[in-house]
Amino acid sequence: MLSIDDSSRQEVREALTHIDAMRPGTLKEILHDPDRKAFRNAYASIIIENAWNPYSRLVTEGLYAIEFDEDGNSSLRSIPMGALDGMQAPDIANLIAKSNQDVLTYFICVQFAGGRIPQISDDPDKNQEYFTALKEQTDLDLYARSNFRTIPETAGSPSVFVTSGSHVIRTHIYGLLNVIDQVTERDNLHLTSTQHRNGFAQSLRRVIAHYYLPTTTVILGINRKLIDRQAIALDPDSWTYNHDPDNVLVYPKPGIVAEVNAVMRTVDTLPAQTYCPAFHGRVTTAETPDIVTPLPRSLHEVALSQLDKWYYPRRVG
Numbered sequence: 001m002l003s004i005d006d007s008s009r010q011e012v013r014e015a016l017t018h019i020d021a022m023r024p025g026t027l028k029e030i031l032h033d034p035d036r037k038a039f040r041n042a043y044a045s046i047i048i049e050n051a052w053n054p055y056s057r058l059v060t061e062g063l064y065a066i067e068f069d070e071d072g073n074s075s076l077r078s079i080p081m082g083a084l085d086g087m088q089a090p091d092i093a094n095l096i097a098k099s100n101q102d103v104l105t106y107f108i109c110v111q112f113a114g115g116r117i118p119q120i121s122d123d124p125d126k127n128q129e130y131f132t133a134l135k136e137q138t139d140l141d142l143y144a145r146s147n148f149r150t151i152p153e154t155a156g157s158p159s160v161f162v163t164s165g166s167h168v169i170r171t172h173i174y175g176l177l178n179v180i181d182q183v184t185e186r187d188n189l190h191l192t193s194t195q196h197r198n199g200f201a202q203s204l205r206r207v208i209a210h211y212y213l214p215t216t217t218v219i220l221g222i223n224r225k226l227i228d229r230q231a232i233a234l235d236p237d238s239w240t241y242n243h244d245p246d247n248v249l250v251y252p253k254p255g256i257v258a259e260v261n262a263v264m265r266t267v268d269t270l271p272a273q274t275y276c277p278a279f280h281g282r283v284t285t286a287e288t289p290d291i292v293t294p295l296p297r298s299l300h301e302v303a304l305s306q307l308d309k310w311y312y313p314r315r316v317g
Helices: 006-017 024-031 034-058 089-110 122-142 157-164 169-174 176-187 192-205 218-225 254-264 298-310
Strands: 063-069 072-081 239-241 250-252
Touching: 006 024, 006 034, 006 122, 006 254, 024 034, 024 122, 034 089, 034 122, 034 157, 034 298, 063 089, 072 089, 089 157, 089 169, 089 298, 122 157, 176 192, 176 239, 176 250, 192 250, 192 298, 250 254
Parallel strands: none
Antiparallel strands: 063 072, 239 250
8 A cells, every 4th residue: 555645645736736836946845755755656666567577578579769659659669680780889788778778668658658547556446546646746746857857748747757767777787788898998908798798797786786775865866976867878987897807897986975975964855765766676576575676686687688689799809
């Protein structure tokens, strides 16, 4: 059961009614109320979980691009494998990353398409109540401009909100491919494909996962310094590595983490732990049925199955 307080909903409705007279800072204060944020995060996590299985099946079959019509309806276009011919490894990595993001985005949007109300519980009335509360808050979120936009606003505020929170699949996961080369080649070190593949797998398991579940304010603060938002990719200047070519681990520069942690200790506007889905789809796994984990452990296999088909055979190494 998700928690919605009637007075809390009324404050959101009042803000929507008087939106033109309200300061953006006030709107963000309303949105950042801990209970409201916890509700949005819980709802978004369920939507991302529901999208995970169809996403993970489709991305191993081919490459895709999402398209939106003028009404905000989405569809997927298949990218022919011939498009990879003659492409350099960094561009192939970017294409695979974008395909993964677009497929996940599509299966998130499908759940809201055509006025559909996601089935969050077995109670139809609760489903309607949950969806209405989410739409009220995400409508307000659009006005406040408080989240990273990754799809057209015509797709509807719930889709815009949830897809912005899942963008880590493109940056932190598949972005590792290029950042590994970028940080090692600063030292004139060119990894073999075997070394690179091992570094990707180990960094995914041992480094990236730790950035899914810290306190929300800290991870938001760090993430702003790790990503080049214009390129929609990891910023190599914010990353370093362990200088072991046979066991490469890339990770954020410790000074950045320490600086952000110091600043964020003074921030108390958000709860200590909200499990914010802005950096992960939280799902349970067969290995840990009673524990919520950052991402399904199948991500490692899902990613490598794609890379072994389309990336490593074309990477010079």
